[in-house]
Amino acid sequence: MPKAEPTTGRLRGSDLTLSYDERVVVSGLDVEIPDGSFTVIVGPNACGKSTVLKALARMLKPRTGAVYLDGEVISSYRSKDVARRLGLLPQTSIAPGGITVGELVARGRYPHQRLLRQWSTEDEAVTAEAMRLTGVHDLADRLVDELSGGQRQRVWLAMVLAQQTSILLLDEPTTFLDIAHQIEVLDLCANLHEDGNHTLVAVLHDLNQACRYATHLIAMKPGVGVVAQGNPADIVTAELVEDVFGLPCRVIADPETETPLIVPLRRQRVTQTSGA
């Protein structure tokens, strides 16, 4: 695949108004995912970050505006064509009862298969490679139901990798995981990004993790949309965090990675005043 110009984005949304029924979550939003970036979308609850990701993944039809993939409106492609370019790790997926890790990961090959070509040698090789990359190869014959939360998330990630898409959308990939497994999943994502073949877009809750892993950060605020975007080191300041999250804080350099680290200010004890 030819390397695109770093300034262009194969995936972008233009003038997006996104709503559930009548409730408008985001309006007039322009967003572009830089190619080859690890983009992380952050913001407080209800700011519409997952909604934007859903729109980029063509899960939610915008009310106005459009999402473009490789220059064409995403809804003009056949769904399987999109699935060969853009993979999605949803917030929650259901593992069918009795399915093994190998079978689940193999389902990621669906967009590359046809009615009479359901399991080519390439399918087999790619599935094995995806399991190796995510470290679930040894679990191939285990039932998904029997795995721990961290293992399961790596299996789902392997399924998306088996799809062989250069763009990966991850909707809160670390939710429900303990801290060690959160880092494990994010390290895995960082590896994929550094290998240079993937553009990643993730929604994350933890601002410090976002600052550490993102090469491009998009900060969103409820009712406003995108407030800032760029390299975390350039845009994350105490003022921005206070503005977006309403959290008074200091921003220091992460002693491990030098990326911005948000430290909330000490709680000010509210003194009771008697009477009015």
Added chain:
Amino acid sequence: MRTIRTPAVSLRFSERALLVSTAMAALTVAAAVATMVTGDFPLTIGEVLATFSGNGDGYADFVIFTLRLPRLITGLLVGAALALSGAILQSLSRNPLASPDIIGFTQGAATGAIAVIVLVQGSMTATALGATAVGLLTSAAVYLLAFKQGVQGFRLVLIGIGVSAMMLAVNSYLITRATLESALAAQTWLVGGLNNRGWDEAQVVAAVLAVLLPCALVLGRRLALLEMGDSAATGLGVNAERTRLALLVVSVGLAAVATAAAGPISFVALAAPQLARRLTGASGPGLVASALMGGLLLVVSDFAVQRLFPTTQLPVGIATGAIGGLYLVWLLAHEWRKGSGT
């Protein structure tokens, strides 16, 4: 897992599913042979084979081609259609208790049939058509009522239960307005069965299955992906809403033709997919195995009611409930003892 590969074709399947499916097909053939040779007019296998090759006497011809074969084929196809319909609905709603009942089809079809019997004293064909029409309309109404930016399995089930209850009330009311004779006819239809089913029924079911079975099998792969949730399925390139609608249409169509041919035979749509899934250990909807199990269940059940109770003309629905129910209970209890069931 086994893989077959040629330059143009590559398929993967589980050995256990293949083994179980072959066993079910063999049992079905055995039950079919037993149905052919036993009964009030016993025949030998030689006589049956002679008849099939065109060398039978007129008596054997009559017993086989008029009495036994059309009923057998109708039963086999109706069982397969019901099982497929149930397998699709159980998978779509992610509810192991789902069957055409839950989307209002069965009660709607009953309303149509009873209305034709009670209000216009229609023929058997008119009854079948009435059942099909009202059943389809009811299902469509349930789908539209449950529609809100797409249809979720859970909403479909709840609306289906509500609408079914309403239709049941209508059915009860219609029967209270009927003459004794019509009420009896309605009751007979409601139990369902294969008595007096001939080539007409077999042909209709065969024709509809010839269209809908390939549709179901082609859509089956997408059905398996939908079980992982709409987001995951969409991510893999499945148009979730369109696929679900197509599958619902196939499922209701299968239930409709089965009900038109044999009335609402209970339990096959519910039990056959469960039995098939547990026996094959499949992680997907397992449509082929379900269809085979449905056919087997109905053929064995009909053999049982014909031969064990030859004088009473017992409806086959009673046997499907008894045999399928017993087997399912045994299978579940056995699995839970081992601690492997869910």
